[in-house]
Amino acid sequence: MSTPLPILHVLEHEQAKLSQLERKLAERILASPGEIVHMGITELAEQCGISTATITRFCKVLHSAASLISS
Numbered sequence: 001m002s003t004p005l006p007i008l009h010v011l012e013h014e015q016a017k018l019s020q021l022e023r024k025l026a027e028r029i030l031a032s033p034g035e036i037v038h039m040g041i042t043e044l045a046e047q048c049g050i051s052t053a054t055i056t057r058f059c060k061v062l063h064s065a066a067s068l069i070s071s
Helices: 007-017 020-031 041-048 052-070
Strands: none
Touching: 007 020, 007 052, 020 041, 020 052, 041 052
16 A cells, blocks of 8 residues: 655645646645635635636545555
8 A cells, every 4th residue: 555645845846736736736735735724625725816616626626646645
């Protein structure tokens, strides 16, 4: 069984593969991860100027990438 990678590492690794809106979200997360963990999806979407659907898709992409990288 493989060890999961820290999510910020996965995010940095996969950032080039993201869409423009997903990259905008990734940059915001990487800039202040400690602040992001206390936000709801709506607040985060508003601060990034993106939709909540974009955040949901982003999470799915990131989860898949983390699974591939750690295996």
